[in-house]
Amino acid sequence: MAPAVFLLLVWMLVPLSMTVWFSLRSYLPLRGGDQGFVGLENFVRFVSSSAFWPSIVTTLMIVGGALLISIVFGILLAILLDQPMWGQGVVRILVIAPFFVMPTVSALVWKNMFMDPVNGLFAHLWRFFGADPVVWLSEMPIFALVVIVSWQWLPFATLILLTAIQSLDGEQMEAAEMDGAGPLSRFFYLTLPHLSRAITIVILIQTIFLLAVFAEIFVTTGGAFGTRTLTYLIYQRVLESQNVGLGSAGGVYAIILANIIALFLMRIVGKNLDR
Amino acid sequence: MFFKAALRTSTALALCVSATAAFAESHAPTITIATVNNGDMIRMQGYTDQFTEETGINVEWVTLEENVLRQRVTTDITTNGGQFDIMTIGMYETPIWGANGWLVPLDGLSEEYNVDDLLPAMRAGLSHDGTLYAAPFYGESSMIMYRTDLMDAAGLEMPEAPTWQFIREAAAAMDDPENGVNGVCLRGKPGWGEGGAFITVTGNSFGARWFDEDWNAQFDQPEWAEALNFYVSLMNDYGPDGYENNGFTENLNLFNQGLCGMWIDATVAASFVTNPEDSTVADSVGFALAPNSEGVDRRANWLWAWALAIPAGTQQEDAAMQFIEWATSTDYIELVAENEGWANVPPGARTSLYENPNYQDVPFAQMTLDSILAADPTNPTVDPVPYVGIQFVAIPEFAGIATEVSQEFAAAYAGQISVEEALENAQAITNEAMEAAGYR
Amino acid sequence: MARAVTSRRKALNTTLAWLVGFLIFFPILWTILTSFKTEADAIANPPVFLFFDWTLENYEVVQERSNYMRFLWNSIFIAGGSTILGLLVAIPAAWSMAFVPSRRTKDILLWMLSTKMLPAVGVLYPIYLLCIQLGVLDNRYALVVILMLINLPIIVWMLYTYFREIPGEILEAARMDGASLKDELLYVLTPMAIPGIASTLLLNFILAWNEAFWTLNLTAVDAAPLTAFIASYSSPEGLFFAKLSAASTMAIAPILILGWFSQKQLVRGLTFGAVK
Numbered sequence: 001m002a003p004a005v006f007l008l009l010v011w012m013l014v015p016l017s018m019t020v021w022f023s024l025r026s027y028l029p030l031r032g033g034d035q036g037f038v039g040l041e042n043f044v045r046f047v048s049s050s051a052f053w054p055s056i057v058t059t060l061m062i063v064g065g066a067l068l069i070s071i072v073f074g075i076l077l078a079i080l081l082d083q084p085m086w087g088q089g090v091v092r093i094l095v096i097a098p099f100f101v102m103p104t105v106s107a108l109v110w111k112n113m114f115m116d117p118v119n120g121l122f123a124h125l126w127r128f129f130g131a132d133p134v135v136w137l138s139e140m141p142i143f144a145l146v147v148i149v150s151w152q153w154l155p156f157a158t159l160i161l162l163t164a165i166q167s168l169d170g171e172q173m174e175a176a177e178m179d180g181a182g183p184l185s186r187f188f189y190l191t192l193p194h195l196s197r198a199i200t201i202v203i204l205i206q207t208i209f210l211l212a213v214f215a216e217i218f219v220t221t222g223g224a225f226g227t228r229t230l231t232y233l234i235y236q237r238v239l240e241s242q243n244v245g246l247g248s249a250g251g252v253y254a255i256i257l258a259n260i261i262a263l264f265l266m267r268i269v270g271k272n273l274d275r
Numbered sequence: 276m277f278f279k280a281a282l283r284t285s286t287a288l289a290l291c292v293s294a295t296a297a298f299a300e301s302h303a304p305t306i307t308i309a310t311v312n313n314g315d316m317i318r319m320q321g322y323t324d325q326f327t328e329e330t331g332i333n334v335e336w337v338t339l340e341e342n343v344l345r346q347r348v349t350t351d352i353t354t355n356g357g358q359f360d361i362m363t364i365g366m367y368e369t370p371i372w373g374a375n376g377w378l379v380p381l382d383g384l385s386e387e388y389n390v391d392d393l394l395p396a397m398r399a400g401l402s403h404d405g406t407l408y409a410a411p412f413y414g415e416s417s418m419i420m421y422r423t424d425l426m427d428a429a430g431l432e433m434p435e436a437p438t439w440q441f442i443r444e445a446a447a448a449m450d451d452p453e454n455g456v457n458g459v460c461l462r463g464k465p466g467w468g469e470g471g472a473f474i475t476v477t478g479n480s481f482g483a484r485w486f487d488e489d490w491n492a493q494f495d496q497p498e499w500a501e502a503l504n505f506y507v508s509l510m511n512d513y514g515p516d517g518y519e520n521n522g523f524t525e526n527l528n529l530f531n532q533g534l535c536g537m538w539i540d541a542t543v544a545a546s547f548v549t550n551p552e553d554s555t556v557a558d559s560v561g562f563a564l565a566p567n568s569e570g571v572d573r574r575a576n577w578l579w580a581w582a583l584a585i586p587a588g589t590q591q592e593d594a595a596m597q598f599i600e601w602a603t604s605t606d607y608i609e610l611v612a613e614n615e616g617w618a619n620v621p622p623g624a625r626t627s628l629y630e631n632p633n634y635q636d637v638p639f640a641q642m643t644l645d646s647i648l649a650a651d652p653t654n655p656t657v658d659p660v661p662y663v664g665i666q667f668v669a670i671p672e673f674a675g676i677a678t679e680v681s682q683e684f685a686a687a688y689a690g691q692i693s694v695e696e697a698l699e700n701a702q703a704i705t706n707e708a709m710e711a712a713g714y715r
Numbered sequence: 716m717a718r719a720v721t722s723r724r725k726a727l728n729t730t731l732a733w734l735v736g737f738l739i740f741f742p743i744l745w746t747i748l749t750s751f752k753t754e755a756d757a758i759a760n761p762p763v764f765l766f767f768d769w770t771l772e773n774y775e776v777v778q779e780r781s782n783y784m785r786f787l788w789n790s791i792f793i794a795g796g797s798t799i800l801g802l803l804v805a806i807p808a809a810w811s812m813a814f815v816p817s818r819r820t821k822d823i824l825l826w827m828l829s830t831k832m833l834p835a836v837g838v839l840y841p842i843y844l845l846c847i848q849l850g851v852l853d854n855r856y857a858l859v860v861i862l863m864l865i866n867l868p869i870i871v872w873m874l875y876t877y878f879r880e881i882p883g884e885i886l887e888a889a890r891m892d893g894a895s896l897k898d899e900l901l902y903v904l905t906p907m908a909i910p911g912i913a914s915t916l917l918l919n920f921i922l923a924w925n926e927a928f929w930t931l932n933l934t935a936v937d938a939a940p941l942t943a944f945i946a947s948y949s950s951p952e953g954l955f956f957a958k959l960s961a962a963s964t965m966a967i968a969p970i971l972i973l974g975w976f977s978q979k980q981l982v983r984g985l986t987f988g989a990v991k
Contacts, residue, residue: 030353088732109745225682
């Protein structure tokens with residue numbers, strides 16, 4: 001196990017210790033770089049900024065929302081794709097395609113070609129039905145972002161859940177059907193328990209990626225209208241305000257948040273994996 | 276160990292590769308240029324071969340969209356990364372970087388380059404302490420573009436130099452929701468260079484300013500309340516839905532589709548809206564000076580230039596200097612004019628261009644020049660200020676502050692908070708950041 | 716009777732699945748269609764679906780402006796290199812974790828995964844300075860190493876969960892037959908693990924291909940991959956949807972094609988231990 005773990009250790013420790021180091025200093029690139037040791041000032045300033053707590057809430061909302069959508073729709077899609085049909089292979093290809101698209105590209109496409117309140121396809125659709133077009137990015141910005149992010153991650157969830165469903169014991173299903181169990185009770189008493197491991201895996205893996213969502217926000221709202229996540233706030237401090245010390249303090253907080261979530265997740269996953 | 280060894284091996288490999296490459300081309304220097312992906316720069320890339328033919332210098336282009344470019348070159352210049360021999364930067368970065376000694380002073384430009392031909396406003400904005408640090412490739416101000424046909428139909432006539440009050444009247448007259456036509460389209464998109472720039476010049480034209488002479492934020496002053504309230508009510512009444520998301524590009528699309536009566540934005544937009552290939556209203560566009568509020572002695576004119584600068588420490592200073600002289604010369608302008616017509620030459624950099632009778636036939640030439648001349652970066656507001664810059668404040672902290680402030684304003688445009696709340700938040704954000712930076 | 720019901724149900728399933736598939740795929744389809752329009756058609760009001768003047772103009776412009784092949788080659792090199800290097804490092808690690816688990820194995824795995832959550836931008840300056848010191852800015856090999864390290868936790872995790880599904884008795888049997896550790900790894904374990912390794916490889920390749928922070932910030936000319944290619948077409952002054960669509964289509968086409976051809980492998984191994 002040594003080389004891989006050792007590499008990770010180095011990778012983890014070099015940037016981490018650099019982050020911690022800079023977080024204790026006043027490092028302002030545009031003012032000539034390192035201005036010296038400032039103690040915990042950056043940490044205090046980062047938390048006391050009015051943007052801090054809202055950014056945590058926004059982060060949790062986006063991660064939670066995208067998880068909810070990709071799991072609920074992922075299960076429905078997986079069940080649908082598991083049914084006998086013509087052209088299953090082609091449909092599966094269509095469904096997994098969004099996973100291959102770069103986040104920047106998908107955000108640009110959604111923003112300009114779908115959600116634009118004048119030229120977007122949604123606006124045309126709304127007007128066709130006589131409704132007032134919704135200004136997605138400012139009227140329901142979090143929902144809009146969740147939609148974009150979910151579109152990218154739904155294929156991943158669907159694939160894992162589909163693999164799990166395919167391993168479901170067909171005889172058990174038939175037996176339950178014979179016994180007169182309806183589709184709903186079969187779903188709740190057989191399918192769902194069988195999927196619980198797959199669901200925890202999806203939650204775990206996707207949380208890791210969703211916490212780091214950046215390009216989608218950068219391209220669409222630029223952090224305005226209450227879409228500033230913790231990751232985005234750190235970006236603003238480091239690159240827009242050019243205050244590396246302050247941003248690094250934010251980085252330390254992000255690691256703490258990530259570890260809290262990780263610990264919480266691992267509890268569930270660990271339990272589920274040990275079964 | 277492994278990590279370092281891997282990096283070392285890869286470095287050694289890379290050095291071998293690049294050494295071979297360097298050997299092969301040792302007689303021909305290569306310069307790397309970072310630039311923004313706007314039309315004039317793309318056109319310049321097309322003529323690079325001519326430059327290489329004339330000088331034997333090879334050119335590698337790194338073309339990026341504005342936000343990514345800014346982040347990329349800033350990281351490189353502040354860490355002395357040495358990735359680029361020429362950087363395309365704006366009027367905001369140049370004086371700050373020049374003051375830090377990060378740019379090569381452009382005082383060795385040749386006689387025939389004729390540095391005195393640069394428009395004085397552009398030259399001043401790209402200098403620090405009288406030394407030029409970046410050569411303007413093209414420059415712009417802001418002006419009103421309006422639909423002559425709609426103005427005629429409304430029975431109004433656009434003055435050369437209208438007021439905001441007239442703009443409101445004209446917007447009311449041209450607004451036609453039935454047909455999707457908005458009276459006026461303006462930028463609201465968050466970001467210091469987008470909606471932030473626009474609301475700052477709007478503030479200037481109502482007599483407002485960012486800071487007083489002791490660097491106290493001024494958002495608690497009545498001028499700002501007046502400016503912001505005017506803008507919000509104008510846009511809510513006669514602007515497009517979701518204008519809080521609209522920047523330059525979004526408004527350009529709307530105007531080209533014939534959905535705006537008026538649009539106040541960068542002068543370079545004139546060549547897009549009058550180009551029949553892109554615009555459905557190309558033959559009915561008029562131009563006027565950016566407005567002021569009645570009785571205020573400043574107009575909503577900004578001043579910007581995309582300019583070429585040489586980072587200090589480059590190995591290719593001479594070759595870079597040669598390229599800059601070529602790209603920002605009158606010869607280059609003539610080269611483009613010959614091949615693509617006068618309307619497509621990079622505007623706003625040189626006095627001689629506006630004295631050229633061929634260029635005076637271009638419909639938006641005179642108004643562009645007048646707009647640039649109406650802008651004075653050293654004296655941008657009615658009340659005195661401690662800073663240089665019109666739509667920005669040339670201090671390193673500004674980009675971060677103004678982006679956050681513009682986000683608060685955009686929340687007010689979207690109706691999420693009131694104008695008063697937005698101004699209060701802006702005041703708090705700005706003062707907090709200025710205190711942290713040690714100004715107050 | 717029974718057959719008729721099944722067939723009707725099958726038709727219903729098919730219709731529904733195709734509809735959903737079409738909806739999910741639609742944004743990509745729309746991008747591809749837009750890439751064949753003129754800039755004016757791309758923002759036409761109302762939008763045009765199929766009946767416009769199809770043009771290759773955008774592809775010509777993109778071809779003329781950028782050295783697509785260089786960006787493409789860099790993407791292949793970086794994504795491929797980091798994937799292969801990652802597998803070389805991760806296979807032994809995951810193998811020992813799965814078959815010689817220690818008390819701490821689970822903790823190490825958890826901790827490895829949590830390193831994935833470190834926000835990239837927070838360490839931009841430190842890493843940039845480090846790269847300057849080592850002289851590896853704008854260097855493909857450096858990016859291979861960095862992307863490998865970024866995705867290593869996922870690789871190790873995926874392989875670990877997959878290896879754990881391989882029954883231990885087989886190994887014991889092999890050992891009884893006198894197989895050495897090397898034989899065990901080469902002739903027993905690897906063949907059984909191929910599907911898991913294949914899908915790990917594919918997933919990692921996709922992730923590395925789409926990584927857009929480090930590949931943009933640490934490159935200039937020599938090492939710039941397709942993410943930088945995209946950044947030169949998004950949001951200039953002026954109209955850009957059609958050209959951006961063409962560039963996007965060119966950037967995602969290779970990975971889309973790869974994904975479609977290999978989707979069976981991707982699906983088969985993408986279990987993360989969720990199937991027992």
